[in-house]
Amino acid sequence: MSTVTPQPLPFRARSYMAFVLSPQQPIADWLADLDASIECSKSIYSHHPVALDMSAVNLNPDEIAHLIANLGERSIRVLGIEGITPIGAEGKLPPILRAGRVGQTFQLPDQTVVVNSVPEKQQKVASLLVEGRVRSGQSIVHIDGDVTVLGSVGSGAEIIAGGSIHIYGTLRGRASAGITGDNRARIFCHRAEAELLAIDSHYKMAADFAPDLQSQPIQAWLEGETLTISAIN
Amino acid sequence: MAKVLVVTSGKGGVGKTTSTAALGAALARDGQNVVVVDFDIGLRNLDLIMGAERRVVFDLINVINGVAKLSQALIRDKRLENLYLLPASQTGDKDALTEDGVAKVIEELRTKFDWVICDSPAGIERGATLAMRYADAAIIVTNPEVSSVRDSDRIIGLLDSKTVKAERGERIDKHVLITRYDSSRAARGGMLSIDDVLEILSCPLLGIIPESKEVLLASNIGSPVTLNNAMSAPARAYFDAARRLKGEHIHMLVPSESNSIFNKLFGRKAA
Numbered sequence: 001m002s003t004v005t006p007q008p009l010p011f012r013a014r015s016y017m018a019f020v021l022s023p024q025q026p027i028a029d030w031l032a033d034l035d036a037s038i039e040c041s042k043s044i045y046s047h048h049p050v051a052l053d054m055s056a057v058n059l060n061p062d063e064i065a066h067l068i069a070n071l072g073e074r075s076i077r078v079l080g081i082e083g084i085t086p087i088g089a090e091g092k093l094p095p096i097l098r099a100g101r102v103g104q105t106f107q108l109p110d111q112t113v114v115v116n117s118v119p120e121k122q123q124k125v126a127s128l129l130v131e132g133r134v135r136s137g138q139s140i141v142h143i144d145g146d147v148t149v150l151g152s153v154g155s156g157a158e159i160i161a162g163g164s165i166h167i168y169g170t171l172r173g174r175a176s177a178g179i180t181g182d183n184r185a186r187i188f189c190h191r192a193e194a195e196l197l198a199i200d201s202h203y204k205m206a207a208d209f210a211p212d213l214q215s216q217p218i219q220a221w222l223e224g225e226t227l228t229i230s231a232i233n
Numbered sequence: 234m235a236k237v238l239v240v241t242s243g244k245g246g247v248g249k250t251t252s253t254a255a256l257g258a259a260l261a262r263d264g265q266n267v268v269v270v271d272f273d274i275g276l277r278n279l280d281l282i283m284g285a286e287r288r289v290v291f292d293l294i295n296v297i298n299g300v301a302k303l304s305q306a307l308i309r310d311k312r313l314e315n316l317y318l319l320p321a322s323q324t325g326d327k328d329a330l331t332e333d334g335v336a337k338v339i340e341e342l343r344t345k346f347d348w349v350i351c352d353s354p355a356g357i358e359r360g361a362t363l364a365m366r367y368a369d370a371a372i373i374v375t376n377p378e379v380s381s382v383r384d385s386d387r388i389i390g391l392l393d394s395k396t397v398k399a400e401r402g403e404r405i406d407k408h409v410l411i412t413r414y415d416s417s418r419a420a421r422g423g424m425l426s427i428d429d430v431l432e433i434l435s436c437p438l439l440g441i442i443p444e445s446k447e448v449l450l451a452s453n454i455g456s457p458v459t460l461n462n463a464m465s466a467p468a469r470a471y472f473d474a475a476r477r478l479k480g481e482h483i484h485m486l487v488p489s490e491s492n493s494i495f496n497k498l499f500g501r502k503a504a
Contacts, residue, residue, distance in 0.1 A: 133435060135386045135387065135389055135390030135393070136383050136384075136386035136387040136390060137357075137386075137387040137390050137391075138390050151435075152433075152435075154383070154386040154387075154390075154433065155379075155383045155386070155433075156383055156386070156387065157386075157390075170432075172433075
C-alpha cells in the first residue's frame with residue numbers, strides 16, 4: 001500500500017486591469033453624472049471588472065450595498081472596493097482591495113463613433129475594422145482587441161485598443177495600444193506623423209520621435225518599459 | 234427643389250461670412266432665389282457684409298419665438314431683387330436658438346427659395362451645430378494653414394455624425410472652399426499646399442479664393458465681393474464656385490503668380 005504525501009497547493013497571485021469608479025457625494029448627483037458620461041458608450045463598463053474607490057465618500061455598509069445595487073441596474077458589476085476601513089460588517093460586500101497600482105486615466109470619448117454602431121453580434125469579434133478615416137475630435141475605443149483603420153487618423157483624433165493598432169493611412173493623431181495591460185501589443189502605421197504613441201501606458205510624444213522616422217512607415221513596441229519605434233522595411 | 238447649405242469652418246476669421254455673401258450674391262445674379270441666414274447670434278456680421286445693417290427690424294430669434302413672421306424678418310437686397318437676408322439677433326444669446334424653432338424656419342425657407350445658405354458661427358457649440366443640423370450640403374471654409382485645417386477636419390466629423398441627414402444614414406455633400414490663398418507665400422513654401430489640405434480633409438474642392446484686398450474693400454462698403462467688383466480675382470473664383478455648386482464642371486484654376494511675367498517685364502522697364 002502506497003502512501004501519498006499531500007502536496008501543498010501553491011498560492012498564486014495574478015494582477016488584472018479594472019476600471020475604477022470614484023463616487024462623490026451627493027451620490028444621486030454622481031450617478032446622474034455617470035449616466036451622462038456613459039450615455040454614448042453604454043457597454044463600456046458592462047463587460048469589464050470595475051473597482052469602487054470609496055476614499056472620497058463616507059458611507060456605511062448598507063449605503064455601499066445600495067450604491068452597488070444602483071450600479072448593477074446599469075450593468076456595472078463591482079469586483080471589489082478600496083478606500084474603506086474594514087469594520088467587520090461588510091460581509092455582504094465585495095472584497096476589499098489594497099495596494100492598487102494606478103493605471104492610465106481613461107477618457108470616455110465624446111463621440112464613440114464605431115463602438116456604438118457595431119451590432120451586438122460583431123462585438124464578440126476580437127478585432128475592429130474602420131473602413132474610413134478618423135477625423136479630428138473622434139475617438140475609436142475598442143478594448144477587446146485589435147483596431148485596423150484603412151484611412152488616415154486626423155490630428156486631434158485618437159485610437160484606443162486593448163490589442164494592437166494597424167493604420168494604413170497617415171497617423172496624425174494619437175494611438176494607444178494594449179490599454180488593458182497587454183505589453184506585447186504593437187502599433188503599425190503606413191505613414192507616421194503621430195502626436196503620441198502609447199503601449200500599456202508607456203508613451204512617447206511627437207517631440208521624442210527620431211526625425212528620420214517622420215512620415216515613414218513605422219512600428220512601435222515595448223522593450224521592457226521603453227517604447228521603441230523603428231521603420232518598417 | 235430647395236437646397237440648404239451651411240457655410241462652416243470651426244475656426245473663426247477664415248472667411249465664412251464673406252463666402253456666404255459672395256456665393257449668395259453670385260447665385261442670385263444667376264437668377265436663383267437665394268436667402269442668406271445669419272446664425273451667429275449675438276455677434277452678427279452678415280448684415281454688415283450685405284450692407285443691410287440699417288434695415289434690420291426683426292431677426293431669426295424673433296421668428297423662432299413667434300414675435301415676427303418670417304416675411305417680416307426677411308430683408309430684400311437693394312441690388313438684387315431675388316436675394317434676401319435673414320439676420321441674426323445681436324442681443325440674444327445662442328441658447329435662444331431651439332432645434333424645433335430652427336427646423337420650422339428652415340422648412341418655411343425651403344418653400345420660398347432655391348438656395349438657403351446658413352452662415353455658421355465659429356466653434357462647435359449650439360449655434361454652429363444648429364446651423365448645420367438641417368443642411369443638405371456643407372461648404373467647409375479653410376485657410377491653407379494647420380490650425381484651420383485641423384478645425385475643419387473636426388467640423389467634417391460633426392457633419393458626418395450630428396446632422397439630420399447623417400443620423401438618417403444619408404451622406405451630407407461636403408465641399409472644401411480654400412480662402413485667403415496667397416500664391417507668393419505658397420511658392421515660398423510658407424503655406425500648406427492645396428494637395429496637403431485636400432489629402433487631410435479628403436473632400437472635393439469647391440474653389441480656391443485668392444487673398445486679395447478686394448475682399449476687405451467690398452466688406453467696408455457693405456457689398457458682397459461678387460457684386461462690388463465682379464471682375465476681381467476673388468469674385469471670379471466665387472462665381473466659378475457658385476457654378477460648381479449648381480453641378481457645372483468648371484476647370485479649377487490654382488491662383489498663381491500669373492502676372493509675374495508682367496512684373497518682370499515692367500520691372501525691367503522701370504529700372
